[in-house]
Amino acid sequence: MEGILIAGPTASGKSALAMALAEQFGGEIINADVMQSYREVRILSARPSPGDEERIPHHLYGYQNAQDDTSVADWMEAALTVITACKAAERIPVVVGGASLYITCFDQGLAQIPPVPSDIRASVRERIKNEGVDVCYAMLEKADPRLAGRIAPNDKQRIARGLEVFEATGKPLTDWQEETHSEPPARNYLRLLLEPERALVYQRCERRLDAMMSEGALEEVDSLRDARGDIHPALKRIHGVAPLLSHLRGEITLAKAVSAAKQHTRNYAKRQTTWARHRLGGWHRLGTGDSPETVGKALSFTKPA
Numbered sequence: 571m572e573g574i575l576i577a578g579p580t581a582s583g584k585s586a587l588a589m590a591l592a593e594q595f596g597g598e599i600i601n602a603d604v605m606q607s608y609r610e611v612r613i614l615s616a617r618p619s620p621g622d623e624e625r626i627p628h629h630l631y632g633y634q635n636a637q638d639d640t641s642v643a644d645w646m647e648a649a650l651t652v653i654t655a656c657k658a659a660e661r662i663p664v665v666v667g668g669a670s671l672y673i674t675c676f677d678q679g680l681a682q683i684p685p686v687p688s689d690i691r692a693s694v695r696e697r698i699k700n701e702g703v704d705v706c707y708a709m710l711e712k713a714d715p716r717l718a719g720r721i722a723p724n725d726k727q728r729i730a731r732g733l734e735v736f737e738a739t740g741k742p743l744t745d746w747q748e749e750t751h752s753e754p755p756a757r758n759y760l761r762l763l764l765e766p767e768r769a770l771v772y773q774r775c776e777r778r779l780d781a782m783m784s785e786g787a788l789e790e791v792d793s794l795r796d797a798r799g800d801i802h803p804a805l806k807r808i809h810g811v812a813p814l815l816s817h818l819r820g821e822i823t824l825a826k827a828v829s830a831a832k833q834h835t836r837n838y839a840k841r842q843t844t845w846a847r848h849r850l851g852g853w854h855r856l857g858t859g860d861s862p863e864t865v866g867k868a869l870s871f872t873k874p875a
Contacts (some may be wrong), residue, residue: 571760571872573597573653573663576859577673577850578764579839580809581774583859585618587764588666590865592626595662595872600652601630602645602667602676605808608636613782613790614810627661636802642675649676650755665756668842674747674849677761679754681747686738694734698726709733714742720841722834724812726803762868763846763853770858771843775835779810783828788814809835 574591576584588599601607605615609632617631629652634640649665656663667673675681698706703724710729711718713736721728735743766774779787791814794801799819806812810831817827846853854871856864 571662572758573656573665573756574760574762575673575677575756575853576664576666576762576764577668577670577846577853578766578859579771579842579846580616580668580835581778581839582764582766582771583774583861583864584666584668584764585616585622585859587762587856587859587864587868588664589618589622589626590859591868592662592664594869595664596660597662597664598627598629598652598656600649600663600665601628602649602665602672603670604645604672606631606667607634607640607645608632608805608808609634610636610794610802611790611805611808611811613785613787614808616778616782636804642671643680645672646675646680646755653755665759670842670845671747675754677754677756677759677850679752681749682752683735683743683746684739686734690738691730691734694730694737697733698730703729706730706733710736714744716744717742720845722807722837722841725807727807760868760871761850761853762871763850763855764857764859764864765843765846765855766858768840768843771839772836774858775839776832779828779832779835782810788818788824791815792818809838 574597576588578584591597592599606617607630608615612632618628622628630645630648653663665676703726706729707718707723710732714732717728717732732743735746739746787810791801791811794805794811795815795818801811801815806815813822813827813830813834816822817824856867858864
């Protein structure tokens with residue numbers, strides 16, 4: 571076993587399982603979740619606590635600013651650098667993230683998508699700005715319905731990516747992602763997918779959001795506002811940021827903001843679960859990552875048959 575891959579929907583206990591396995595095998599944890607990569611947001615992105623980071627080495631958490639224009643390939647390069655250092659130190663890399671493109675590319679290799687000309691990229695972003703995200707999302711539903719079905723209707727970055735690839739190549743991004751790939755890094759990794767019952771995941775999403783509010787999530791969002799009172803678009807993709815910003819602007823009550831944040835998180839967990847079922851075949855399916863039963867079962871996969 572060269573390393574461990576852990577994926578699953580938000581609030582399913584991935585970090586807890588990663589901690590347990592890293593402690594068991596002398597490992598180091600590598601983040602594969604773009605939301606947890608931004609240094610500006612710790613609470614609402616559910617980044618590991620300072621105490622956890624002291625117990626086990628953590629990498630690629632809070633390592634970039636929201637305005638950094640990074641790609642999956644950039645993350646992959648950074649992750650492989652950490653993994654090389656782990657191997658040199660005889661440590662086990664534990665790569666953990668939501669059921670997402672980062673995890674899929676690490677598992678299956680990077681899709682070989684032709685570069686998009688800068689003029690097309692600029693025109694698509696101008697279209698989103700002038701015509702609105704709703705109109706462009708409707709365009710994406712026609713051009714690449716599978717991509718539209720797994721992203722939020724207000725996710726400007728992913729909507730733009732889908733439209734620009736389709737306009738540049740005449741083929742949906744999801745088709746490219748399923749065709750030619752580079753050599754995957756995770757050849758001899760233990761693959762663990764957390765897949766608790768949907769109702770349980772929803773309950774955990776809501777409890778975690780309540781805990782985040784108690785920890786200062788509203789104050790965190792307030793600290794992100796610029797001179798115009800707005801927040802960088804990349805940070806608005808973090809669940810809870812946009813509705814809490816609306817409350818701070820006086821547009822909705824705090825109760826409505828919290829309710830919307832919970833709904834957004836549940837919707838995201840549902841999309842992640844659907845993504846994993848279609849893209850992560852052959853992985854070991856487990857329950858919640860913070861249960862002794864799950865940890866024990868995960869450890870059993872590392873023993874000789």
